[in-house]
Amino acid sequence: MNQTDALAQAEAARALRDRFVAAGAVPVEPDILMPAEMLIELYGEDIRARAYTCADPLRGELMLRPDFTVGVAQHHLAKGQGPSRYAYAGPVFRQQEADPDRPSEYQQAGVEILDGTDPADAEADVFAAMAEATAPLGLRAAIGDIGLLTAAISGLTASDVRKAALTRHLWRPRRFRALLDRFAGRKSPPAARTRLLETLETDGDPFSDAGPQIGLRSREEITARLSRLQADAAEPPIPDREVALLEQLLALRDTAPAAGEQLRDLAVDLPAILPAVSKFTARLDALTARGVDPGTLEFEGSYGRTTLEYYDGFVFGLSAPSRPDLPSVVTGGRYDALTRVLGGGAPCRAVGAAVRVHIGSEVARTRGVQWP
Amino acid sequence: MAVKLGVPSKGRLMDKTFDWFASRGITLTRTGSEREYAGAVSGIADVDLVLLSAGEIPRELAAGRIHLGVTGSDLVREKVPAWDGAVMELEPLGFGHADLVLAVPSCWVDVDTVSDLDAAAAGFRATHGFRLRIATKYHRLIREFLRREGVADYQLVDSQGATEGTVKNLTAEAIADITSTGETLRANHLKVLSDGLVHRSEATLFKARRATWTNEDRATLASLAARLETAAE
Numbered sequence: 001m002n003q004t005d006a007l008a009q010a011e012a013a014r015a016l017r018d019r020f021v022a023a024g025a026v027p028v029e030p031d032i033l034m035p036a037e038m039l040i041e042l043y044g045e046d047i048r049a050r051a052y053t054c055a056d057p058l059r060g061e062l063m064l065r066p067d068f069t070v071g072v073a074q075h076h077l078a079k080g081q082g083p084s085r086y087a088y089a090g091p092v093f094r095q096q097e098a099d100p101d102r103p104s105e106y107q108q109a110g111v112e113i114l115d116g117t118d119p120a121d122a123e124a125d126v127f128a129a130m131a132e133a134t135a136p137l138g139l140r141a142a143i144g145d146i147g148l149l150t151a152a153i154s155g156l157t158a159s160d161v162r163k164a165a166l167t168r169h170l171w172r173p174r175r176f177r178a179l180l181d182r183f184a185g186r187k188s189p190p191a192a193r194t195r196l197l198e199t200l201e202t203d204g205d206p207f208s209d210a211g212p213q214i215g216l217r218s219r220e221e222i223t224a225r226l227s228r229l230q231a232d233a234a235e236p237p238i239p240d241r242e243v244a245l246l247e248q249l250l251a252l253r254d255t256a257p258a259a260g261e262q263l264r265d266l267a268v269d270l271p272a273i274l275p276a277v278s279k280f281t282a283r284l285d286a287l288t289a290r291g292v293d294p295g296t297l298e299f300e301g302s303y304g305r306t307t308l309e310y311y312d313g314f315v316f317g318l319s320a321p322s323r324p325d326l327p328s329v330v331t332g333g334r335y336d337a338l339t340r341v342l343g344g345g346a347p348c349r350a351v352g353a354a355v356r357v358h359i360g361s362e363v364a365r366t367r368g369v370q371w372p
Numbered sequence: 373m374a375v376k377l378g379v380p381s382k383g384r385l386m387d388k389t390f391d392w393f394a395s396r397g398i399t400l401t402r403t404g405s406e407r408e409y410a411g412a413v414s415g416i417a418d419v420d421l422v423l424l425s426a427g428e429i430p431r432e433l434a435a436g437r438i439h440l441g442v443t444g445s446d447l448v449r450e451k452v453p454a455w456d457g458a459v460m461e462l463e464p465l466g467f468g469h470a471d472l473v474l475a476v477p478s479c480w481v482d483v484d485t486v487s488d489l490d491a492a493a494a495g496f497r498a499t500h501g502f503r504l505r506i507a508t509k510y511h512r513l514i515r516e517f518l519r520r521e522g523v524a525d526y527q528l529v530d531s532q533g534a535t536e537g538t539v540k541n542l543t544a545e546a547i548a549d550i551t552s553t554g555e556t557l558r559a560n561h562l563k564v565l566s567d568g569l570v571h572r573s574e575a576t577l578f579k580a581r582r583a584t585w586t587n588e589d590r591a592t593l594a595s596l597a598a599r600l601e602t603a604a605e
Contacts, residue, residue, distance in 0.1 A: 045503075045527050049515055097453040168494060168524065175522025178487065192484040192566060211478040211561040215539040217496055217504075225482040225495060 001103070009107045013089035013357045016109035016133055017372050020087035025111055028086045030071025032093075036061035042070060042338060052093050052104075061177040064093035069310075069335065070342070072112045077343045081115060083115035084124075089301055100220065104360060109333075110354030114339065118278065122351050123314045130318060130330045130353045131292060134367045137360060139329055141296065143256060144303025145169065147313040147334075148263070148276045151251050155272020158183060158238050161228060164214070175304055180246070187238030197233050200226060245270045250343035252301035256284055259299035283314060310338045314351065320363040329360045374420045375592045376583075378441035379425035381409050385575060388467045389442045396599050406479055416599065418592045427451075429578075434458040436582035439589060440596075446472055446550065446573035450510050455459055459578045466577030470550040472510055474517075474568035477546075478561050485567050486521050490545065491526040496545065507531035507544035510570075514548045517570045529575055536560040 001009070021027050037060070039047050051066040065071055068088050076084055089109040096102040104332075111129050113122045131141065153166045162183050169176040180189040199206050205352060206226065213219050249266060252259055263277045284294040297316075304315030313334030332353020339348040364371035380386045390400045398415040402423065402567060411421030422438055429443035430451040442465065452458050461560050476483050476492075483492050493504040504526045508514050511528055518526065529544050538544040548570065551557055557564065579593070 040527060041503075044524060045515055046519055048511075048528075100454075101399050122580060163496075165471060165491070172522035172524065174520075175487075175490070178522075190566070192486055196481065196484070206481045207479065209478075210481050213477075213479045214476050215479075215545055216500065216542055217477070217480065217492065217545055219479070221499060222480060223481050225492065229482060 009361065010091075012361060012372055013109040013355075016355055016357070017087045017089035019133055019372070020109070020111050020129060025085045025087035028088050028090065029077055029090070029218055030065065030075060032065050032091070032238050033062045034065050036063045039063050039066070039070065042341060046175055049097065052095060054055050054298065059358030065091055066094055067113065068108060068110060068354060069338070072220065072352070073114065073335075073342050074338045076112075076114045077348065078341070083117055085113045085115065087111050100331070105112065107357035108354045109357060110352060112350065114348060114350045116347075116349035118286075119313075119334075119349055119351070120282040120286040121289075122349070123283050124292065125292045126332055126351050126353050127287060127316055128290040128292055130332060130355065132317055133355065133372060134329055134360060136367075136371050137320060137329060137363045138322070139314060139363070139365060140298065140321045141316060141318050142298045142300055142303055143314070143316045144305075145276065145280055145314055146218075147279065148249065148273055148301075148306055149305075150312070151273045151276040152246050152270060155270055156238050156242050156246070156273055157236075159231070159235055161232065162235070163236070165184055165268055173302075180238075180243065183238050184243045189233075193229070196226075197230065199272035200230055216346060242270075249273075250301045252299065254299055256294040256297040256299045258295075260284060279313075304333060310335050312337045316353070320366070323363055326359050326362060327356065330355050331361060374418045375440060375589050376420050376428045376438040377413070377444075378422045378424050378438040380429070381427040385426055385442075385468060386423075387469065387477050389417075389465065389575065392465050392467070398596075398599065405545070413462070416592070416596060418588065419450045419484060419596070423517075430455075430459075431579040433578050434582070436580045436584065437587065439580055439583045439593075441573060441578050441580070443578065444470070444573050445466055445576045446510070446513070446571050448472070448578060449571060450513050453512075458582060459580055461576050462579050462597070463577040465577060468573070470552045470573045471569055472516075472548065472550055472571040472573060473564045474506070474546065474548050474570060475536075475551075475557050475562040475564050478558075479562045480563075484565065486518075486523060486565055489565060489568075490521075490523040490525075493523065497525040503527040504546065505544040506546045506548055506554040507535050507538040508548035509533075509535070510548055510550075513570055536562060 017027060036053055054062050056062050071120040072086050072088060092108050093105050096104050111126055113126055115122050148168055150167055153163050156163060163180055168178060169179060196206060245266060252262060254262060260281055262302050263280060267274045267277050285303050287294055304311050311333035315333035317328035318327040320328040330353055334351045339350045360371060379389050393400050400421055403412050404410045409423040411423050413419045413421050424432060426443050429441040430448045432438045433441045434452040440506060448455050448459060476489060483489055491521050496504040506526055507529050509532050515526060530539055535547050535549045538547060539558060554564065
């Protein structure tokens with residue numbers, strides 16, 4: 001990037017942060033260098049393909065921050081303070097192997113609210129702050145709710161083991177589909193599994209050709225899984241009717257108020273989602289109270305399943321309809337699970353969002369408007 | 373300017389590559405002393421031989437510093453990001469076969485597929501408090517494969533050699549490595565997952581898309597391609 005652009009982007013990011021601070025957020029400046037081990041623990045091995053790793057002789061493997069969320073949440077947990085809202089601005093770093101035209105260093109500005117007092121209002125607050133900060137860009141909002149999906153899974157007629165397996169792979173649609181097909185009895189298990197189950201059924205020794213026990217994964221762990229496989233084989237398939245309802249939910253696309261109607265209809269047959277539907281309704285009310293018209297929001301049942309892996313409740317994105325070639329200008333959502341892991345199991349409600357400043361600037365240029 | 377052809381500088385891979393070109397009427401020879409990495413080409417005009425370590429050929433191809441190169445298809449996929457944008461496969465050479473596979477201890481009788489490995493990883497992490505470790509030197513290929521397959525709760529640990537021994541030495545729970553007969557795996561009490569074939573590798577002649585190709589170079593490539601086709605008939 002040339003110097004004029006780089007300076008303009010950094011100033012734009014700070015202007016956005018100042019706006020969030022003026023609305024009551026506390027400015028924070030998280031570290032750029034973060035322990036790689038912690039990020040891998042949170043995000044999984046895939047983060048290595050996206051973040052820059054560097055080596056420090058004393059501190060071990062470090063990563064250049066791929067986003068602000070973890071740094072801000074860590075800062076909050078370390079301080080051990082009550083409800084807080086934070087604002088930040090600065091560069092983030094991403095490898096762009098698949099798309100070398102995207103910048104690997106760019107400015108983000110955002111807000112994180114760590115406050116469990118009124119979750120619906122905190123979500124509406126973050127959304128409204130982002131909508132207001134990007135108003136001149138004419139963006140369209142898409143929203144989703146991972147909480148609805150996990151609630152729907154919890155309501156299936158299935159063992160806890162199967163439900164946990166489905167929930168774990170919510171963010172990996174292909175594996176999720178394969179599991180659902182298997183659990184619904186639409187796909188038969190592989191031949192080797194059938195043979196193994198036969199051996200167990202006839203009191204044969206599954207370990208007869210297994211060789212010596214090596215490695216950290218113990219014989220007890222293996223036999224425990226064998227028992228789980230037997231239990232799974234004995235379990236009846238998830239009823240077609242329930243699979244159809246889940247699929248209906250995943251495919252749901254409508255304006256938020258109309259989606260709300262359909263969700264209430266779905267809840268008649270899928271009562272497990274009722275609490276999540278109430279939260280959804282409360283969120284729309286909170287948005288209305290903050291001056292956002294829910295009729296302008298597009299609900300997508302599957303939104304957030306492929307790209308926003310750590311979000312586990314409300315998710316949203318703001319993007320430019322005139323520039324479908326660009327990624328979203330804003331993405332955000334609720335990430336309670338991530339803060340719970342960071343905080344060593346202590347519950348902590350968190351919701352936040354970030355503006356990709358360079359994408360916003362690009363949209364502003366296309367529209368010929370001044371921003372921010 | 374001549375077309376630069378990169379070929380492995382020693383061992384079986386070099387000998388077989390020389391044989392392969394020789395059977396197509398193109399003679400590659402090492403010149404100078406035993407230790408000097410210089411070579412000559414006869415039987416086709418305007419081709420220069422560049423002797424390189426097989427592991428460096430992917431990088432040289434990607435950078436366009438050589439026009440053509442012979443190396444394992446596994447090395448190109450591992451070392452070159454978005455490899456098919458940087459190089460093109462011209463011809464598989466029919467030797468240097470090896471499979472990149474995922475393998476787990478034979479005593480894991482509950483694990484036969486990648487899906488089982490994923491389930492075992494979830495259980496392992498819950499029990500041991502860290503992600504199941506897979507030892508490999510093929511980080512890119514394995515990470516991409518496992519992402520495509522939707523496997524979670526694993527981590528890759530680097531192993532540049534003797535990878536099959538890492539499970540017994542408790543530095544990894546599973547491995548991903550190259551095998552041709554599977555004998556080393558069996559000797560170390562490991563088995564290949566039934567759907568754990570990540571890549572079937574073979575020595576391959578690659579063309580560098582980013583190299584500078586003059587009209588003369590293109591003519592040279594065309595005459596080389598004609599020679600290869602004649603041989604195929």
